[in-house]
Amino acid sequence: MTSAVAPLDASATVVAVGDVHGCATRLMLALLPHFHTGAELMFLGDLFDRSPEPEGDARVIELVRSLQAEPAAYGLSAVTVLRGNHEQMLLDALDEQLPGEALKLWVRNGGNQNFLATARDHRDWLEALPFTAIRGSYLFVHAGVRPGVPLDQQLEKDLLWIRSPFLECEHGLPYTVVHGHTFCSDFAVTRLPHRIGIDTGAFLSGRLTALPLTV
Template structure:
């Protein structure tokens, strides 16, 4: 069985990312590919460092695939329109509103996000502060990754829609229709996006968002077919 690692939502937690990568380095299959499930930015303090780390790893030739999450796309949408309110959110919210955590991302790039400043002024400063290489990297992130025994995606898949016809908004935003379906996709769907207290394996999917964006640990997982193992200081633990 071909091994493959996956890491869920990082949300600007660079120390947690380093810990997760160190756990993979200590594993017997450390040379296997790693799929990152998106949401590299927001809430945590070090979004810029997270993106730098992932870009550097890819540039060094590491077998890393980084998918796009809804929070990553917000960076691009904010620069186009600082008043952008994604209709997929559960209620009207701007990226800079506290629940979404965009101000933490901007601050990691050295942008002054004080409450007295207008969003237009913040956007203008962000356009100068965020390296174009970072923006190009985010824009080019794939929305889906397929392996022999798994399908990797940030949020999930819409039931009844062929894989090659899935909408981007669903791939990075979907919750209820995907989370409630018992549909077997033929492969294990590995995703994040919906934060849990701890990763959980279901019959048809694996949710790896253990809530790192809310201060909980970041859990790297090893996939062997439909089997899933979380990595920790003591090695592998089967889910």
């Protein structure tokens, strides 16, 4: 399991961005208020798949990589991108020598085969995406954590895929976990003492959450 830990000033702001799923136009609108604020952007994974607009996946990766390469040009302190289960399914599909089960799984989950050529150009970047990041008292991760398991013993499949029992139980870690992966039927942000869920179903609802947190 890889993670990103950075020391931050007490007044630092991290803007957590929920599952984008190829919503390129919605992503730019959600980010505009946070440009030139000195904040760090924290993408929680699932940048791609199920895109509701033409070339959405390609436009998202172009924007996100531009932001990460030159955050100061946008008035940001940093841009961190975490791995989601859709990035993992895409990588698994790219790893196949011939189209097989991994490709079928990715396509069944909204993968667009027209995006594969672009994804290959970004493969090294995708493979380097961390699974977690810690900022202050917040642990950022795509899906969640398995309750009762120390952070350094969490399985990558849980960090990418878990729902139950994470959604129902306190996890026991000394952090508030900020996650995506699961949206509610009302597409609202979930705020509990031990977790904040910010997947608001952008590809269905048109609502992409970019949540500023003081860390």
